[in-house]
Amino acid sequence: MRPMRRRFSSPVTLYRLIYRSRNHIVGARPDADIGQEIHSILEASRRRNAANQVTGALLFTGSGFAQVLEGPRDVVEQTFERIGMDPRHTDVVVLSFTPTERRSFPQWSMAFCGQVGDPVMEAVDAGSSQPGVLGASGSDVLRLLERVIQREDDWVTA
Amino acid sequence: MKDTTKARAPDGLSIGVRMPSANRARDHAPRPKPGKKVGLATAMLAHAPLAMAAMDAGLRLLSWNERAGALFGIPPLLAAEHPPLRTILPNIAGIAPAQQDRIAGFCAERVSASREPAGEKDRQLRLARGQAGWLGIVVTRVAPGAWMVVFDEGPPACGTLSAAPIAADAWLDALTGLGNRRHFNRVLQDTLDIATYESRHAILLLDLNRFAPVNDTLGYSVGDALLCLVAQRLQRESRDGDLLVRLGGDAFAILIRNGDSAAAVAARLGDMLSRPFLVDGHVVTIGASIGVVLFPAHGATADDLMRRVGLALSEAKNARARSPSRHTWRMFEPEMASGARARQAFETDLRKAQALNEFSLAFQAQLHIRTGAVTGFEALLRWTHPARGSVPPMEFIPVAEEIGCIVALGEWVLREACKVAAQWPDGLSVAVNVSPRQFADSERLFAAVHSALRASGLGPERLELEITESSLLAREAHVLETLHRLRACGIRIAMDDFGTGYSSLSQLVSFPFDKIKIDRSFIAGLGRDAEATAVLRAISALGSGLGMTTTAEGVETEAQAALVAADGCTDIQGYLIGRPIPAREIDDFLGEHRPDARPGWAGGDANGFCADGSIATPMGMPA
Structure with missing residues (x-):
């Protein structure tokens, strides 16, 4: 399904x-x-985000999630107050929360990267000492997602 | 209009409701004409003893029944105008402004969450209305673009109220809109009054961790916003029958009546509050300590239960202090009560100790590295109890701070230390620790210092006051003013235990300290821990730049002395120089520690030590 x-x-x-x-x-x-x-x-996130001017990307590696959310400050705060409490994830760590000049995912209500049983993602999990995204920094996550989503965009427009 | 029927109620109010069974062809049984049944249903809704209203996605009221009109205090005539929900909320009796925000927020959230997973549909917002009881709110989507809001008005949970009317606000916490301590006590009492042998209740007492630094560093408005978010998270995790209140400050309580396993609730709440908060653009991580007590297992009266849940909370906090990652909650255990009794006895002994002359002072030398000369002594408080023996300061000083007797004790130390130091050779100073508690009454502290100097005849330049970082943190402006006054009299001010707690280099520049005492933990790490060395060097360099003396505390070996000398510290204190000794042994000590008898690591030029600490190979040390 394309958002x-x-x-x-x-x-x-x-x-x-x-x-x-x-x-x-x-x-x-x-x-x-x-x-x-x-x-x-x-x-759920695509539906809400489209209505709330929130864009972003979600990375799922099997062991964990990493997510980028961008939008007006109060909306991002309210959105996180809801998804941060979701019992389907735990050990939630905020890597960064800062003002930004531009959106990294202006065209995506919620881009997604990862697949259950995806060998690439399993490699991400296996490759670091702390499994997967759980050892990643904010800029790691952003770079990885930007790269993957950009490639996807290029592929779609080509 | 297949699913939605719009009809005119007898009183002229229009009601839009979904009437599933009225229009379904599969209803085979003979029945009255649909229109007639709808009219009946509409009349039922219009006169129902339950306040109901319909609203659109923009939270404008489309219609409402009689009871809702009475609740909102609006006449039927307004029906044509679709007033925004926001504008009628102030009319509801006993609902505080903060609660109005919560109702509006709740309705907006429900409207936007039109397709929730099953179970979510029944979520109710329940608010305390003081004397008017409580107000429950349920929002249900009844048609495309239309939602029904049911206001469930509950009787006062506290049974018969006293004859004197109490304002609604008296039962409410103005900030969060939750009930307050008075409300909680009342409901708890009433709950216990009607308890049967089958009743199984629980009380959770909850205290936020690391909340004070949020107020201190980010300001009260962020602190207040955080408390509201905490209230929201707790509310979301509470069942309808639970009573959630804010007791005050950062303390909340939950009464679970015949509910889920209290332990599971405590674990869940601990988890939810340990997740990060985003407040006004800041990321804040707090967490909570939770005490749990069960009725009737742990107590039969409200007093017993509240006291014991308090003990369980203290245990949870202590456990957290020992191992921060585990045990956010603790269930009450009888041993906690005996622990509390032991603590009570300790406090009683401590309160009596001053009158019984059980305190004494010991003095520990401080030495200037370059000259090898003793510069003075730090006065250290000792408590020898006839039965307990010598009680370590680590044990009794925090308790003395907590129960407040540290203030009188601190004054005694000042008097005694000045009296002893006045007998020493000129040039030797005495350092006295000042508790953060003593800064609360700066006039009293000021007077105590002056009277100690006057009575002893000690020159103010020979008195050094050591303050900790926590003193500065508490109320900075006020403390700084007191420090400036003291320093203007010629008294020297030292920052004690630097590097522990909420260290901030900015604190060093906030006041012209005469001395920085670098905490012993860094000295212990020297040689093994590159970070400790780096910190030591940075502080020494900063101190030298600002013209402050830097004293390394807890120096125990010659190797450590050589390292701190190389890293740029100017003075040292620790077992290597001397253990704390009673006043009567000071003369002998000074006789043994003349500057000409300085050890190999002391003395600057002779062994190539540079003031900037760049050479780390003093002579006479093993490589």
């Missing part, structure tokens, strides 16, 4: 939030199908 693409112009100060967290889907809902849960997380 709605829109470009927002915003007169208020933009903020960018980057956080990472540990996957706790099975802990919160033992019978859950991980693929389905991710799908529903994305669907």
Whole structure:
């Protein structure tokens, strides 16, 4: 499913939030199908974000999540107050929360990177001493997501 | 209009509601004409003893029934105008402004969350209305673009109220809109009054961790906003039947009546509050300590339960201090009560100790590295109890601070230390520790210092006051003013234990300290820990730039002395120079420590030591 693409112009100060967290889907809902849960997380976030001028990207590596949210400060704060409390993840760590001149994902209500059973993502998990995104810094996350999403964009427009 | 029926109620109010069964063809049973049934249903809704209103996505009221009109205090005539919900909220009796915000926020959230997972639909916002009882609010989507808001008006939870009317505000916490301590006590009492042998209640007492630094560093408005977010998170995790209140400050309480496992709730709340908060552009991480007590297992009366849940909370906090990552909550255990009794006895002994002359002073030398000369002594408080023996300062000083007797004790130390120091050769100074508590009454501190100097005849330039970073943190402007006054009299001011707690280099520039005492933890790390060396060097360099003496505390070995000398410290204190000794041994000590008898690591030029600390190979030291 391709999310709605829109470009927002915003007169208020933009903020960018980057956080990472540990996957706790099975802990919160033992019978859950991980693929389905991710799908529903994305669907809900795309619906809300499109209405709230929030854009961003979600990275899922199996062991954890990393997410970039950008938008007006109060909206980002309210959005995080909701998703940060989701029992399907835990050990939530904010990597950065700063004003930003421009959006990194202006066209994405919520871009997604990662797939259940994706060998690339499993390699990300296996490659670092602390598994996956749980050891990554804010700029790591942003760079990785920007690179992947940009490639995707190029591929789509080509 | 398949699903939605718009009809005119007998009183002229229009009501838009979804009437599923009225229009379904699969209803086979003979029934009255649909229109008639709708009319009946509409009349029922219009006169229902429950306040109901319909609103659109913009939170404008489309229609409402009689009871809602009475609750909002608006006449039926307004029905044509679709007033915004916001404008009628102030009319609801017993609802504070903060609660109005919460109602509006809740409705907006429900409206935007039109497709929630099952179970979410039944979420209710429940607010204390003081004397008017409580108000529950449920928002349900009834048609595309239309939501029904049901206002459930509950009777006062506290049963019969006293004859004297109490304003609604008296039961409410103005900041968060939650109930307050009075409300909690009342509901708890009433709950226990009607408890049966089957009742299983629990009280959770909750205290935020690291909240004070938020107020101190980010300001009270951020602190207040944070408290409101905490209230929201707690509210979201509470069941309808639970009572959540803010007791004051950063303390909250929850009464769980015949509810879920209190332990599970405590664990969940601990988890939720440990997650980061985004407040006014800041990222704040706090967390909470939680005490849990069960009724009837842990107590039968409100007093017993509240005292014991307080003990459990203290245990949770202590456990956190020992190991920050674990145990955010603790269930009450009977041993906690015996621990509390032991503490009580300790406090009683401590309060009596001054009158019984159980305190004494010991003096520890400080030495100037370059000249090898003793510059003075730090006065250290000792407590010898007839039964307990010698009680370590680490044990009794925090308690003395907490119960407040540190103020009188600090004054005694000042008098005694000045009296002893006045007998020493000229040029030797005495350092006295001043507790943060003593700064609370600066006039009293000022008077105590003056009377100690006057009574002893000690020159003010020979008295040094050591303050800790926490003194500065508490109320900076006021403390700085006191320090300036003291320093203007010629008394020297030293920053003690620098590098612990909320260290900030900016504190060093905020006041012209005469001396920085670098905490022993850095000295212990020298040679093993590159960071400790770097910190030591940075502080020494800063001190030398600002013209301050830098004293390394806790120097125990010659190797450490050589390293701190090389890193640029000007003075040292520690077992290497001498243990704390009673006043009567000071003459002998001075006889043994003449500057000409200085050890190999002391003395500057002879062994190539440079003031900037760039040469780290003093002579006479093993490589």
